[in-house]
Amino acid sequence: MSGAAGPDLAEVPEERRFLSTEEAAALERELLEDYRFGRQQLVEMCGHASAVAVTKVFPLSALSRKQRTVLVVCGPEQNGAVGLVCARHLRVFEYEPTIFYPTRSLDPLHRDLTTQCEKIDIPFLSFLPTEVQLINDAYGLVVDAVLGPGVEPCEVGVPCTRWDAETGGDTEDGLRPDVLVSLAAPKRCAGRFSGRHHFVAGRFVPDDVRRKFALRLPGYTGTDCVAAL
Amino acid sequence: MSGAAGPDLAEVPEERRFLSTEEAAALERELLEDYRFGRQQLVEMCGHASAVAVTKVFPLSALSRKQRTVLVVCGPEQNGAVGLVCARHLRVFEYEPTIFYPTRSLDPLHRDLTTQCEKIDIPFLSFLPTEVQLINDAYGLVVDAVLGPGVEPCEVGVPCTRWDAETGGDTEDGLRPDVLVSLAAPKRCAGRFSGRHHFVAGRFVPDDVRRKFALRLPGYTGTDCVAAL
Numbered sequence: 001m002s003g004a005a006g007p008d009l010a011e012v013p014e015e016r017r018f019l020s021t022e023e024a025a026a027l028e029r030e031l032l033e034d035y036r037f038g039r040q041q042l043v044e045m046c047g048h049a050s051a052v053a054v055t056k057v058f059p060l061s062a063l064s065r066k067q068r069t070v071l072v073v074c075g076p077e078q079n080g081a082v083g084l085v086c087a088r089h090l091r092v093f094e095y096e097p098t099i100f101y102p103t104r105s106l107d108p109l110h111r112d113l114t115t116q117c118e119k120i121d122i123p124f125l126s127f128l129p130t131e132v133q134l135i136n137d138a139y140g141l142v143v144d145a146v147l148g149p150g151v152e153p154c155e156v157g158v159p160c161t162r163w164d165a166e167t168g169g170d171t172e173d174g175l176r177p178d179v180l181v182s183l184a185a186p187k188r189c190a191g192r193f194s195g196r197h198h199f200v201a202g203r204f205v206p207d208d209v210r211r212k213f214a215l216r217l218p219g220y221t222g223t224d225c226v227a228a229l
Numbered sequence: 230m231s232g233a234a235g236p237d238l239a240e241v242p243e244e245r246r247f248l249s250t251e252e253a254a255a256l257e258r259e260l261l262e263d264y265r266f267g268r269q270q271l272v273e274m275c276g277h278a279s280a281v282a283v284t285k286v287f288p289l290s291a292l293s294r295k296q297r298t299v300l301v302v303c304g305p306e307q308n309g310a311v312g313l314v315c316a317r318h319l320r321v322f323e324y325e326p327t328i329f330y331p332t333r334s335l336d337p338l339h340r341d342l343t344t345q346c347e348k349i350d351i352p353f354l355s356f357l358p359t360e361v362q363l364i365n366d367a368y369g370l371v372v373d374a375v376l377g378p379g380v381e382p383c384e385v386g387v388p389c390t391r392w393d394a395e396t397g398g399d400t401e402d403g404l405r406p407d408v409l410v411s412l413a414a415p416k417r418c419a420g421r422f423s424g425r426h427h428f429v430a431g432r433f434v435p436d437d438v439r440r441k442f443a444l445r446l447p448g449y450t451g452t453d454c455v456a457a458l
Contacts, residue, residue: 035348036341040269052452092432093452112265119264120435203321206349223281223322 017214018188027184027205027213035206040109042204043078046183047085049201049225050143053181054086055093056226057197058141067140068094073128074101075146081105082183083145084113090143091122098139100125144177185215186229199226246443247417256413256434256442264435269338271433272307275412276314278430278454279372282410283315284322285455286426287370296369297323302357303330304375310334311412312374313342319372320351327368329354373406414444415458428455 019027031037060068072087074080080101087097099122104110118124129135135142179197182190184205190198203220210217220227248256260266289297301316303309309330316326328351333339347353358364364371407424413431432449439446449456 036344038269038338038341040267041273044270044273055452109267112267115265120437208349223284 017216018186018191019213019215020188023213024185024187027209030209030212031184031205035209037204039078039081043081043109043113044085045204045225046201047082047087048089049199049203050082050086050145050181050183051089051093052224053179053197053199053201053226054090054095054141054143056199056228057179060094063140068096069139070095070097070141070143071125071135071139072097072099072143073146074099076103076105076110077147079145079147079183081107081110081113083143084110084117086143086145087122088113088117088120091117091120098123098125100128102128181226182229185210185213185217190229198229200229201226203227246445247415247420248442248444249417252442253414253416256438259438259441260413260434264438266433268307268310272310272338272342273314274433274454275430276311277318278428278432279311279315279374279410279412280318280322281453282408282426282428282430282455283319283324283370283372285428285457286408289323292369297325298368299324299326299370299372300354300364300368301326301328301372302375303328305332305334305339306376308374308376308412310336310339310342312372313339313346315372315374316351317342317346317349320346320349327352327354329357331357410455411458414439414442414446419458427458429458430455432456 028042031042032039054070058067070087070090072083072090074083074087084099084101087099090097099117101114101124104114129138176195177193178195180190180193180195180199182198182200182202184200184202186198186200200217202215202217203225205215209215218227218229257271260271261268283299287296299316299319301312301319303312303316313328313330316328319326328346330343330353333343358367405424406422408426409419409422409424409428411419411427411429411431413429413434415427415429419427429446431444431446432454434444438444447456447458
């Protein structure tokens, strides 16, 4: 693996480095094209890791039955696919996910992941209440898997909205997630994350790719698929 | 999910039920065709779980550097693909896998999984020493992922050979694995397994499918992907 196309390591500051949207896309291309990872494989690993992150911050044993309800909001792009996988694993981990997936992708990967959720009887909402309080009353947790490729899915306690991947700036609705799961590697938005828990789910990123993109990340423990930053 | 095509539950004995080769194939068809699981997805989950099973029985902390060497023997069929994924995760978990994969499948899934291993510098053996002692000297563990679809990959301390999935009978070479990982569900061969540790890696099997095939399996704990039988 030549580092020719990567950033000049001498320019990387000592502090942890966050990827721009372009770098995140380049990293993903490298995994897909050079390493021949499949999208199904990456989405499965990321969705599983996101569900594991939920269990770490909100362990089942600390939740009442009502608090185990999770609204997973899925967008039409890759993060939505990750959300569908996350919901499936949350059900396996004995949470009670409900999915809101208003704009369905025609991608066969999304279709298959949707079928997997439907067949294990995860409810799909046909619309989202506009009243925030209704959502807060109905769900203990909300997982935001709306954002586009190269950005971060956020696990939040308030209704979901867009979070700018470059700036991490709050939008008009003031999204303030408690937990952020960075898929593969943290992107710039994560630098301004002010919630309690930031995880990276990128154990599958090969060492050579980490070096090429100058990722300075904490080690993963044992067989853990997420690491706290 | 109708149980019409499944076994009559009244006929199932109380003790744990093992699947015949035909039933195992039917269960896999159900996952692939009805639930729309992808092969890449299932192979990824099974290979990951097999690597996790290795870490449970042979934790890194209890092994010398030399004992961390693992020979993963992969066949040309689906279990070989699981072996390739297992080897990749073992490397991620800081074991030192080497792969012997003499009959390579032309299936793009196998090719991609092979590339993933090659690109992270897992060595591939071009031939296997015929002298058992040479293998025992070189490797702390041997993972057998040779067997065909519907049967069990075995994790062993002696060189690999075929294990009959219906009878579990030792072949002429006397395969006696220490550890058996049943993928999805235990098959009949597992009923005669006499090693120390038997795991099932089938947390992904939906409840309806478990009921249909009358699988009586122990529960999985927390986010564990394997359960000890």
